[in-house]
Amino acid sequence: MLNLTGLRKTFFAGTPNEVRALQGVDLNIEAGSFVCVIGTNGSGKSTLLNSVAGAFYVDDGQIQLDGKDITRWPEHRRAKLIGRVFQDPFSGTAPSMTIAENLALASSRGRRRGLSLALKGARHGELRDRVAAMGLNLEDRLDNPIGTLSGGQRQSLTLLMAGLLRPSLLLLDEHTAALDPRSADQVIRLTQEFINRDKLTTLMVTHSMQQAASLGDRVIMMDRGRIIHDISGVEKDRLRPEDLLARFDDVRRANQLDESAAEMLRAQYV
Amino acid sequence: MSLLIGSLTIGLILSLLAYGILISFRVVAFEDLTVDGSLALGGATTASLIVGGVHPVLATLAGAAAGATAGAVTATLHTRFDINRLLSGILVMTALYSVNLRIMGKSNIPLLTQRTVMDYADGLATFLFGDRSMLHVASWQASSRDVASLLLMLVVSSGVGLALFAFFRTNFGLALQAIGDNTRMTRALGINVEFMTTFALFLGNGLIGMAGALLAQYQGFADVQMGIGMLVWGVASVILGESLVGTKKIGYLIAGAVMGSVLFRLLVAIALRWGLNPNDLKLITAAFVFAALVLPKMLTRFPALNSFVQRTVGVLRKEPADA
Ligand SMILES: Nc1ncnc2c1ncn2[C@@H]1O[C@H](COP(=O)(O)OP(=O)(O)OP(=O)(O)O)[C@@H](O)[C@H]1O
Ligand SMILES: [Mg+2]
Numbered sequence: 001m002l003n004l005t006g007l008r009k010t011f012f013a014g015t016p017n018e019v020r021a022l023q024g025v026d027l028n029i030e031a032g033s034f035v036c037v038i039g040t041n042g043s044g045k046s047t048l049l050n051s052v053a054g055a056f057y058v059d060d061g062q063i064q065l066d067g068k069d070i071t072r073w074p075e076h077r078r079a080k081l082i083g084r085v086f087q088d089p090f091s092g093t094a095p096s097m098t099i100a101e102n103l104a105l106a107s108s109r110g111r112r113r114g115l116s117l118a119l120k121g122a123r124h125g126e127l128r129d130r131v132a133a134m135g136l137n138l139e140d141r142l143d144n145p146i147g148t149l150s151g152g153q154r155q156s157l158t159l160l161m162a163g164l165l166r167p168s169l170l171l172l173d174e175h176t177a178a179l180d181p182r183s184a185d186q187v188i189r190l191t192q193e194f195i196n197r198d199k200l201t202t203l204m205v206t207h208s209m210q211q212a213a214s215l216g217d218r219v220i221m222m223d224r225g226r227i228i229h230d231i232s233g234v235e236k237d238r239l240r241p242e243d244l245l246a247r248f249d250d251v252r253r254a255n256q257l258d259e260s261a262a263e264m265l266r267a268q269y270v
Numbered sequence: 271m272s273l274l275i276g277s278l279t280i281g282l283i284l285s286l287l288a289y290g291i292l293i294s295f296r297v298v299a300f301e302d303l304t305v306d307g308s309l310a311l312g313g314a315t316t317a318s319l320i321v322g323g324v325h326p327v328l329a330t331l332a333g334a335a336a337g338a339t340a341g342a343v344t345a346t347l348h349t350r351f352d353i354n355r356l357l358s359g360i361l362v363m364t365a366l367y368s369v370n371l372r373i374m375g376k377s378n379i380p381l382l383t384q385r386t387v388m389d390y391a392d393g394l395a396t397f398l399f400g401d402r403s404m405l406h407v408a409s410w411q412a413s414s415r416d417v418a419s420l421l422l423m424l425v426v427s428s429g430v431g432l433a434l435f436a437f438f439r440t441n442f443g444l445a446l447q448a449i450g451d452n453t454r455m456t457r458a459l460g461i462n463v464e465f466m467t468t469f470a471l472f473l474g475n476g477l478i479g480m481a482g483a484l485l486a487q488y489q490g491f492a493d494v495q496m497g498i499g500m501l502v503w504g505v506a507s508v509i510l511g512e513s514l515v516g517t518k519k520i521g522y523l524i525a526g527a528v529m530g531s532v533l534f535r536l537l538v539a540i541a542l543r544w545g546l547n548p549n550d551l552k553l554i555t556a557a558f559v560f561a562a563l564v565l566p567k568m569l570t571r572f573p574a575l576n577s578f579v580q581r582t583v584g585v586l587r588k589e590p591a592d593a
Contacts, residue, residue: 101447
């Protein structure tokens with residue numbers, strides 16, 4: 001389904017600010033699999049999702065989705081295959097357009113947009129049903145600007161929009177991190193519902209060990225631009241948040257060791 | 271009276287300019303400085319063609335097409351060659367000054383003796399008012415030709431406005447609106463932002479070129495200087511219109527652009543009547559735009575004054591219920 005081989009990405013290459021955000025990532029995800037991505041800050045999780053989505057081109061490596069090599073596809077072309085929800089609840093919707101208009105935009109994601117009326121009566125009704133099914137009581141506010149809604153409501157709608165035309169791949173980047181706990185729970189519930197219903201292949205970045213342990217069928221852990229743990233099958237089923245925290249501690253200790261070693265070398269040789 | 275009718279007519283002609291600016295500055299949020307050049311380009315192209323014997327309607331459309339091309343060039347400089355938006359517009363606007371001189375062959379083309387679209391106003395006047403050349407409404411007097419010109423431009427302006435409104439309700443038009451509202455989302459939804467921005471500037475400057483074409487025919491000449499200050503003029507109209515309608519819905523914004531354009535032209539006519547020196551006009555226009563941009567922010571620092579102004583403005587405009 002999604003096959004990543006040898007992905008590398010360096011920001012500000014050749015300058016003192018050089019960041020090697022991805023240092024050779026290989027990852028194969030089967031159709032219908034729901035993968036959680038965890039890792040410390042700056043470990044390259046967002047960079048991984050952004051390179052798959054096409055926010056920038058990778059320096060090296062290959063991205064295959066649905067049997068197509070999309071490595072050189074521009075972002076808007078990849079959108080045909082990929083649905084996305086961002087961390088910032090304000091990123092995923094157009095605030096001064098109405099809920100219905102936003103949904104209409106999403107309902108032709110990656111398709112040719114012609115000169116037919118965007119919100120015909122039938123389509124309006126269809127979208128209304130989809131909104132009603134979320135159970136957020138937003139179906140009577142379809143003609144209000146989406147900017148008047150709360151962050152949680154907007155994020156739920158973004159999720160609905162991302163899944164409206166069943167995408168080959170769903171990318172969620174800490175999509176509940178900016179929400180209050182109640183809204184976050186709600187969005188997670190909807191996420192699970194959508195993914196289960198449509199058997200969506202999903203990559204979800206999260207900082208919540210609780211989510212990583214309880215959701216999905218696979219967890220990958222990133223550190224310094226590489227995948228360092230890949231947990232699936234029975235091991236994933238038995239996984240508890242504490243196990244993941246322990247692995248984080250290992251990473252932290254190793255990184256500290258590295259830093260103190262580097263410090264020692266610097267003191268001796270520089 | 272003829273002064274009033276003349277102002278209204280020019281206000282309606284320049285509503286096409288306001289539409290164009292609405293599309294580039296508001297709908298796709300592109301600060302397009304091509305405007306002064308593309309308006310004069312529209313006038314220059316149309317005037318040259320009319321003098322060359324081309325049918326005035328065709329010549330007007332050619333003026334619009336010329337303006338549209340200029341807009342597409344500005345957008346291409348930005349999207350293909352990564353030139354800053356403002357600089358792209360400035361480059362094209364500057365180049366157009368020479369282009370316009372080339373097209374016209376001199377700095378001014380008179381059209382008074384030529385066949386122009388304004389001749390349709392004469393036809394309309396005869397059709398509506400027979401052979402009366404002066405109309406008497408209550409104690410007012412107006413020449414039937416002036417009234418017919420006004421009606422003609424009303425038809426053009428509202429026709430274009432309605433067409434734009436219909437366009438913005440299509441899938442394509444909706445995608446265009448989303449660009450200025452949230453670019454990141456539009457990319458994620460598979461909208462080709464570069465292409466759409468180019469289209470928006472093409473469309474916007476096409477309307478602006480058409481404004482230039484009609485203005486030249488109405489005033490009876492095209493001049494290489496006729497575009498100077500038009501950008502700020504259009505921005506002033508759009509801002510005025512926005513404050514009149516008080517919502518961001520595209521239909522209201524389109525209507526606002528017409529109202530702003532006409533109202534602004536009227537205010538200027540009144541100011542000139544009261545003895546404002548025409549040379550100061552551009553300074554005043556710029557000051558108006560400055561005030562419109564800065565005052566709302568300044569007001570928030572003085573709560574008492576702010577609430578007074580809000581109440582006053584609130585009386586002036588009835589807020590649409592769901593905005
Ligand atoms: N567009 C970009 N331009 C420059 N540097 C970037 C860009 N995106 C990411 N980086 C850098 O790449 C590194 C990895 O960042 P990334 O955002 O992928 O981390 P992350 O794992 O998502 O972290 P977090 O948990 O904080 O979101 C960081 O050092 C970051 O500063
Ligand atoms: Mg991140």
